[in-house]
Amino acid sequence: MDFDAIVIGAGHAGIEASLALARLDFSTLLITQSLDAIGRLSCNPAVGGLSKGNIVREVDALGGEMARLIDESMIQFRILNRSRGPAVQAPRAQADKNLYARLAKQTLELQKNLHLFQDTVVDILTDKSGTVCEGVVTERGRRFTSRTVVMTTGTFMEGKIFIGDFSQSSGRLGEPAAVGLGTALRNRGYTVGRLKTGTPARVRKSSLDFSKMEEQGGDATMQAFSFFKETSDRPHIPCHITYTNEKTHKVIRDNFHLSPLFSGEIVGTGPRYCPSIEDKVKRFPDRERHQIFVEPEGLDTEEMYLNGISSSLPELVQEEFLRTLPGLEDVEIMRPGYAVEYDYLDPTQLLPSLESKRHRGLFLAGQTNGTSGYEEAATQGLMAGINAARKLQGKDPLVLSRAEAYTGVLIDDLVTLGTQEPYRMFTSRAEYRLSLRHDDADIRLFPYCEETGLATERMKELFHAKKEGIDEIKELLRQKRVSGNWTEDSELLKPHVGKTAYMTLKDPAVTMDGLTEKIPELEQFSLDWRHHAELDVKYEGYVARQERQIARFQKMESLLIPEDFDYDSMDGISIESKEKLKMIQPRSVGQASRISGVRSSDIAVLTVLLNRPQGQKGSLNAEQTR
C-alpha cells in the first residue's frame, strides 16, 4: 500500500479528515483538483451561526481545526440570539475568506505525515471481492493504493452551474467540476442523487453607498471559537443591512421565465431554508421586503457578499434588481450569483461511522453526503477521519449520540433518514439542545479527544484547568451566603438574605456579574468560566429534567443490534419495515425506531428478539419450526 489513507478533496471536510489521520500518525495523501482552492468559503464569508457555531466548537473539542482557522481569520464576531436563552445562542464570525483559505493550506502543508497532491480522482480501487476499497484512480491515470479512503468531494461531483440560460460544468464558478467519479460510483451500485444550491452576486465595495444602509457591528469582545485560546485579537469590520422593495420584486417577477429554476433546467432539489430571491418572491408574494446583509469578504478585497439574495437569473437581470436596493443604486457586480447542481450520495448507504456499507474502508463526508454548510462538512470530515484512523487501529468507531452533540444529531439523521434537500443543521433538530450549549462542547466531548489521541498535552492542561475552575466557582457559590450588607445597594438580593449564592443565582434577575461584585474571590476566575458556571447553575433544574428524557432515550440507544443480525428471520413484521431495516442496518434499537416507515410494533418485535438468550435467533412463529 502506498498510504494508510487517501483523502479526496480539500474543502472543510477534507481538511479535517486529513489532519486527523496525519495527526494520529497515519501516512495520508490528500488529493485535490486545485492546490490553490484549499479551504475555500465558497458561499457566505462567515463561520458559525445558530447550531453551526455549536458544531464549530464541537469540532474544536474533538481535536479539529476549524475553530482555530476562523479564530485567526475573523473580522467580526457576534453571539447570536442573546435575547432567546443560552441553549439557542451561538457564535458567528465574519471571515476574511482569503486569509482563511491561506491559513488552511498552510496548516495542511506544515502537517507531518500529510502529503498534498493535485489531481482529480475518477474512480476507487477495490479488492477482488469488490467489497473493500483499496485506493483511487485519477484523471491522469495515476493509481494510489491505501488501506482507507475518505471521500469529500463537495459540490464538485458532476457539478453544473446555472446563470439564466447559461450553464457550464463547474464545481464553483470558474473551477472545473470533477467529472467521472459520480458516474463511476453509480456504476458501482451507489444511489446517487442531484441537489441544488445557490450563491448571490459578489459586488464591489466602492460602488456601494453605505450611508443608505443600517450598520451592524459585532460584539465588542471577539471571543475565540477554540476552547484552547482566550480571545481573538483581530480587526472589527461591520456588516450592513438593506432591504428589497416592490421594485426589486417586480423586476424579479417579470423575469421568472428566464430562471433556470422555474424553466425545469435544474432538476436537483434546493434547500427550503435558504431559497433564492426568485423563490422567495414567488413563494411569499405578500412580503413587502426581504432583508439583505452586505458582508465584507475580507480585509484586502473589494468584494462584498450579498447575503439573502442568491439568484440564478441572467446577469443583467441580477444587476437590474440589485440596483433597486437602497445603497446599491450604482452597484458593480464582480461575480454574478449562480445556482449549482451536483451529485450526492444517499447517506443511508453509510454506517454511523460514515463508512460505506458497500465498500469497507471507504468513508464519505461533507456535502457529498447531501449536507450544506462549512460546519456540517467539517464535523463529518473530522468524524470520518477519526473513524478511518480507528479502523486502521483496529478500534471500534466513535459514534456520538444525539444527546451529546449536534454532530451526533447530524450523522444520525443522515444515515438513518437520508435527505431529500441539502441538509443543514438546525437547533430544533436536536431534541436535547439544553445539553448541547456551545460553551460546554468541551465538557461534553473533550474526553473523546483524549481517547482518540488528538488531544495535545497543552489542550489537556487547559481543559482540566477549566473544568476544575468551574467546579471551584460553584463550590465558592455554595459556601457564600447572601448577607444583609450585600443588599444595601442591591434590592435584587433582598429576598435572598441567608441563602447561598448558589441558590440565589437561580433567580432569573440575579446575575453572576452582580454576585462577583459581592464576592471578590470570583474575580480570580476568567469571565468565560464564570458565565459557564452561571448557566450551569441557572439551568440546572431544566437540564435535570432533560436528563430524564435523555435517560429514556439512552435506554433504546444502548440496545445494540449485532451487525450480522438476520432481519429475514423476523416474522410478524411488515415487508416494508424489513427492507428498511436491512438497508439502514441500524446500530441500535433507538436508531431503528427513527427509521421512517418502521412501525412501533416492528420495533417491539425487534426488542423482544434482541432480548432473547443467545443461540435463539430467528423465528418467533411456531409454525415454521413445526
Add this chain to the structure above:
Amino acid sequence: MNHDNYDPDDRIAALATPWAESAIAVIRTSGEGSIGAVDALFSGDLLSCESKKMCYGMIRNPESGDALDEILAVPFRAPGSYTGQESVELYCHGSLPGIQKILTLLFNKGFRQASPGEFTFRAFINGKMDLTRAEAVQEIISSKSGKAQSMALNRLSGTVEKRINQFKKTATVMAASFAIQLDYPDDEVEAPEPPLAELADMKTGLKQLIDSYQVGKIYQEGVVIALAGRTNAGKSSLFNLFLKEDRSIVSDIHGTTRDYLESWISLSGIPVRLYDTAGLRHSDDPIEEEGIRRTRELMENAQVILYVLDGTVELSDEERALISDESRQELLVWNKADISSRDIPHGVIPVSAVTGQGFSELEEAVKKRIFKDSAGAAGDAVIDSLRQKELLERALSGVEKVEEAIHNGLPVDILAMDLYDVLQALGEITGEVSSSDIMDTMFSSFCVGK
C-alpha cells in the same frame, strides 16, 4: 426494560376466566409444543384432533395416574390462534381447588404462569393486532357490560385518536413558532406572538378528555350501589326489582357471611354491583357485629346508597333527620308508593317494588348521581385507560409549564423543551412514539389469560 418474562418461546398457561367458582372455567395455553405437552397429560388424543375442535378426555397426573378432572380440550395450530402460536384451551369444571390442581400440573410440566397481558403481547408481536387494538382488547375483555364494550370498540375506530391528533397538530404548529426562534437569529426573524390563546384552548380540550376518564372508568369498572334501610322497608323487593329489570344478570351470589346479597346488574350499560344489606343492625351477637362492620365498610365504598323508606309506616327519628338533611349522600326511596296514603316528602323518590311504578325515575336519579358533574359524554371521545389518562395529564402539565414559562418570561429554549414533552406524551398515546417502557407498562396492566 425487562422483557425476559415476555419471552415468546416459553410455553405459558393461565386461567382465562375469572378466579371464582363457576360452572366452567377455561385455561388457556400458548407456545410451541403446547399441544404435545397437554396431550401427555390428557387421556384423549389431542395430537390427531383437528384444530379448533373439541376433544373429550380426562386430565391425569402422569406420575400418579390420578385423574384430576373430566374436561374438553381444544387444540389451535399456528397461526390460527389468538396469539398466532400453537395453543390449547382447556374447558374444565369451575371449582377453585380443581382449577388450581390443573394449573399446578401444567406448571410442573413445562408451562410457565403467563405474565399479565402476555397472550395479547404475543398476539401483538405475531402481527395479530396493532398497538391501539392491543390496548383496547383489554377493555373488551374486562368490560362488564355492553356499553363499556362499545366504548372500547369506539376507541378502535379512533375517536380519541382523532381528538389527540388535533392536539398534536396544534402543538406542532406551536412548536414551529418556537423553532423559528431557535433556528433563526433575532436580527433576522422577529419572535412570533406567544401562542397564549392556543395554549388555553388546548388546556381546556385536554382537561375535558382527562375528565372523560371518570366516565370511562365508570363504564369500565362499574359502580357499587347499596340498598339500606329498616327491616321490611322493602330492600329485598327493590333488589329483586333491579334484577328483574335487568335481563343481563351475570351472577347472583350470597355474601360469604350472609350479611348481604350482591349481584351484578347492568343499569343502562353501566355495570353495577348491587348490594342488599339485609341484616344490618340486628343483634349484639359477635358474629352479627362482624356482619355490621362489613356492611359499614360496604356502605363507605358504595358510590350510591339507596335508603329505602317504608311508605306505609311511621318514619323513625333517624329517617326524619335524613329527610331534612340537605347534604345527605343517600338517595331516598319511598317504597310501597302504590299502597301508601301518606304525603311523600320533598326530594324522595316514590317507587313500588311490587308494581314497578316509579322505577325508571329511580334509575334516572341513580345515573345522575353516578355521573354527578361529569357529563354522560354520549358519542363524544371518552378515554378509559389509565395509561391514556396519565399521558394526557403529562401533556397538560407540559402545556401549563409552557404557559407559566411564557408568563415568567423564560427563554424560548425552555418553552420548546416543555412543548417537546407535550408532543412526546401525545405521541405515546396514538402509538406513534413507541418505547419499551410503554410496552412494559401497557402489557403489565393486561389481565392474565387474554
